[in-house]
Amino acid sequence: MQIMTHGRGLYAWVTSVALAQSGHAVTLVCCTDPDDEVRLEPKLLERAQALQTEGQLTVLSALPKELPAVHFLGLASGGGAALDQRAKAIVENTLQDVTLVVLNTTPVGTLDALQAELEVMAQGRSVTVLALPLFVRSGRALADFSEPPLLLIGEPYAGAADELLDWLRPYSRNALDTLPVPLAAAELTKFAINAMLATRISLMNELAGLAGRMQVDIELVREGMAADPRIGPDYLQPGCGFGGPSFTDELFKFAESLREAGGQPGVLDAVLRINAEQREKPFRQLWRHYQGQLSGRRVALWGVAFKPGAASVEHSPVHALLSALLAQGVDVVVHDPKAVPALLAQYPDAAITVAETPVAAAMGADAVLLLTAWPVYHNPDYAALHAAMRHPVIIDGRNVFEPDMMEQAGFVYYGVGRGRA
Numbered sequence: 060m061q062i063m064t065h066g067r068g069l070y071a072w073v074t075s076v077a078l079a080q081s082g083h084a085v086t087l088v089c090c091t092d093p094d095d096e097v098r099l100e101p102k103l104l105e106r107a108q109a110l111q112t113e114g115q116l117t118v119l120s121a122l123p124k125e126l127p128a129v130h131f132l133g134l135a136s137g138g139g140a141a142l143d144q145r146a147k148a149i150v151e152n153t154l155q156d157v158t159l160v161v162l163n164t165t166p167v168g169t170l171d172a173l174q175a176e177l178e179v180m181a182q183g184r185s186v187t188v189l190a191l192p193l194f195v196r197s198g199r200a201l202a203d204f205s206e207p208p209l210l211l212i213g214e215p216y217a218g219a220a221d222e223l224l225d226w227l228r229p230y231s232r233n234a235l236d237t238l239p240v241p242l243a244a245a246e247l248t249k250f251a252i253n254a255m256l257a258t259r260i261s262l263m264n265e266l267a268g269l270a271g272r273m274q275v276d277i278e279l280v281r282e283g284m285a286a287d288p289r290i291g292p293d294y295l296q297p298g299c300g301f302g303g304p305s306f307t308d309e310l311f312k313f314a315e316s317l318r319e320a321g322g323q324p325g326v327l328d329a330v331l332r333i334n335a336e337q338r339e340k341p342f343r344q345l346w347r348h349y350q351g352q353l354s355g356r357r358v359a360l361w362g363v364a365f366k367p368g369a370a371s372v373e374h375s376p377v378h379a380l381l382s383a384l385l386a387q388g389v390d391v392v393v394h395d396p397k398a399v400p401a402l403l404a405q406y407p408d409a410a411i412t413v414a415e416t417p418v419a420a421a422m423g424a425d426a427v428l429l430l431t432a433w434p435v436y437h438n439p440d441y442a443a444l445h446a447a448m449r450h451p452v453i454i455d456g457r458n459v460f461e462p463d464m465m466e467q468a469g470f471v472y473y474g475v476g477r478g479r480a
Contacts, residue, residue, distance in 0.1 A: 060226065061127040063088060065145055069096045069103075069305075070162040070193050071133030073200045076106050078131070079115040081229060086117045086127075095401060096304055099370030100200055126153045129226070131191070133162035143173065146188075150177050156185035160223060164192050164249045164309050166316045170242040174215050187219055190242055192249035197303065198368030210234035213245025250313040254327055257310055259294040260301050261333040267297035267476025277476030278458065297475045299430060299456030300338040302365035302374030337475075338376040341428045341456045342383045344473045348452060349425070354388035357449065359420040362431025362457075364398035372401045376430050376456065385409060394420040396433055418447050425450045432457040441468040 063086045064075040072093055079085040110116035130149055134141040146159055174188040190213025195203040210231055214220040220239045224231045270277040277297055285292035317324040365375040384391050392412040399413055414420035417436060421427050421444055429436055437459055445451050451470045458474045465472035472478040
């Protein structure tokens with residue numbers, strides 16, 4: 060089938076590659092170069108190039124004169140003017156019935172309004188707006204698209220998404236659950252899922268703070284909670300805050316949507332407040348350890364990406380920490396397997412030293428602050444690390460290490476609800 064996708068972000072590129080490799084002839088309209096998240100996604104652009112060579116995928120910089128009937132729109136995050144303009148342009152320049160599948164998370168009610176407006180524009184032709192909010196993670200987006208735990212589809216009337224399920228074969232067959240719902244329900248469900256996951260994380264961070272004050276190991280509490288089948292283990296790991304280019308933005312948009320609808324996002328506001336506080340926790344621990352005397356000290360940051368496997372620093376905890384360290388006159392050294400280029404691009408004039416290895420970053424350091432739980436940090440040479448540091452202080456923002464083991468190895472260890480308070 061002839062399919063056109065639209066956008067420069069991860070949703071558009073992942074959908075284009077997935078549809079093309081399942082046999083569709085796909086044209087991707089990408090008005091500008093792919094964004095950073097696409098360029099840094101493992102194997103995505105390589106696979107796209109291979110599909111272009113095979114003739115399954117074509118990439119254009121502007122809308123062509125002839126448009127197919129089926130379009131997947133992954134435009135500006137959160138919908139907005141870009142989505143409206145592109146949808147109207149497609150309907151205006153197509154003489155046939157049109158199906159528009161919106162990939163982005165949009166405010167509740169956006170797609171119902173778009174459906175009604177496009178029906179008037181179509182002047183008797185059929186226009187169908189569908190929602191396909193994607194649950195794909197940076198670092199494994201193609202795998203998540205190929206085997207989705209939930210295939211959530213919004214449709215303007217019952218049965219409207221039947222053809223979409225057929226177009227998505229074989230991926231729709233791999234979904235653990237498929238849920239077609241009205242458009243507004245799909246929009247709200249995507250927001251609600253993100254809000255629930257964020258709430259679990261922030262609750263654990265709140266409990267970690269309490270556990271630290273009461274000298275209780277939060278890991279034991281986490282294990283007990285995870286053992287309850289009503290709760291389970293996912294998204295229960297305390298740390299120095301969640302981030303990412305989609306997840307965090309969608310939470311802020313959800314809070315905004317609640318206010319616009321006359322609601323009070325009390326729980327969600329608390330979740331976002333706790334997350335902001337957690338991002339400051341590593342600096343507070345460092346400040347207290349050295350009693351505010353930070354000027355001239357050397358600090359190593361292990362991990363600057365918002366999560367392991369990602370090369371993006373968008374909404375990463377590193378931003379609040381880096382700003383505070385530089386303001387205090389701290390000599391900052393960073394190591395990250397993938398995200399250093401993205402960090403330096405955001406701070407081109409900052410006095411940041413880049414190290415090739417974790418131990419090299421710790422050379423002469425007064426503290427190591429672990430912000431991203433990359434596997435490379437899990438089993439360092441403890442003796443070499445201890446010897447390299449001027450003062451063996453470890454501030455573990457992801458609870459990677461065991462407090463007792465670190466203390467026995469001669470380190471002063473601070474975790475999140477673990478180790479020293």
